[in-house]
Amino acid sequence: MEFKEQIIKYKGRIVFIRLSMPYFDRTLKQYAEDEACFMFVNHGEVGIRSQEEYFKVNRRKAMLAKCLNYFFEPPADNDSGDTAVESVGVFLYPSLVKDLFEFDVTTSDYSVDYNLKQIEVDRLLDNYRESIDILLDHPELADESIVSTKLKEFVLLVSKSQNAPSQLDFLAALFKPNEVAFKTIIQNNLYANLSLEELATLCHLSLSSFKRKFKEVFGESPKKYIVRKKVEKAAALLKRESLRISDVAYDVGFDSLATFNRNFASIYEKSPSEYRLD
Known part of the structure; x- marks a missing residue:
């Protein structure tokens, strides 16, 4: 597996990305904008180190992250010798949310008690992952209407999986990092x-x-x-x-x-x- 990066943009911002790496060291995911993200792993396993916790993501477990710094790490207990990883990221931004939903996330005071969370990849999320892989393989299909529809579908799926009162509340909480001592x-x-x-x-x-x-x-x-x-x-x-x-x-x-x-x-x-x- 060679290093490879494929991206899809919406309104000038990266919203979907697939990274294929033969190996990796501890890597900082630095908070640069007001983005939140979700990460699937198609192949391999990745350790996630945040302010409060450490967990691993793989084909069956994904990651939901608010706007903060955290690290990707090779799992310390990887005895298979296979260090290759392929991941798919979904990025959300308040400005795009406003464009897609006409939501003003500042109007909700809903919050959740995590900054990063390990998410079970159920059948609906697995099917969603496959649909994003198809778009990344065939970027000519990813016109603005398709991409906007896929972003809306993502918000609906994940907000329901997190039992949020509404999509607006879910997004408001997602852009509201918890303070950690x-x-x-x-x-x-x-x-x-x-x-x-x-x-x-x-x-x-x-x-x-x-x-x-x-x-x-x-x-x-x-x-x-x-x-x-x-x-x-x-x-x-x-x-x-x-x-x-x-x-x-x-x-x-x-x-x-x-x-x-x-x-x-x-x-x-x-x-x-x-x-x-x-």
Whole structure:
């Protein structure tokens, strides 16, 4: 599978996209406009890391996302050796919603308690996915009337699947990100081997603002706090003799055994193997 991108636009904006990739690393989906999106996976599996949670999407599970930063990741437990992924995205924008439905989403105060959500792909959504694949394969069919009809169908299907009171309420909630406490974001992603820059991005902060905020909330620098918490968790895991030291290192978010050993010794003044023998 070679890298390939196919798109369909409506009123000058991308509304459908299919990405085919032979492999991928952790990739930021950065909030650039007031867009929300839905992602199907035709082939393979993708990890989704947000401010609050981590889940996987595949042929049977899709993702609904509000307007925020999040990461796509290769699943850590992929033992098949098949790293190829093909995904199909559907994008919505308030301005297009107003054009399609004559809805003003600011008139609804309906909200839902998630920013990203894993969605079961039922038969209706699976059939919808196939219809979008046909349009992406044959873009000459995707005139404005067809595309507008498919976008309206998508909103109807997903709003019903989420038991929203109405399509207007569903869309209003979709463009209304939930506030997540800074401390919660850090605690939920502490062992994910994210760089400080990546953590700052999840918090929608610049690196300098992130470091300042972190010191205010936790009372020490992010690097020092995060390393200490990883090592403390590793120390608890080392008492389980069934776990290899290398597995412990990666489970708590270190990217190499050497880095883990060095940081562990700096805190406990002994190597992980010596600590395990005590």
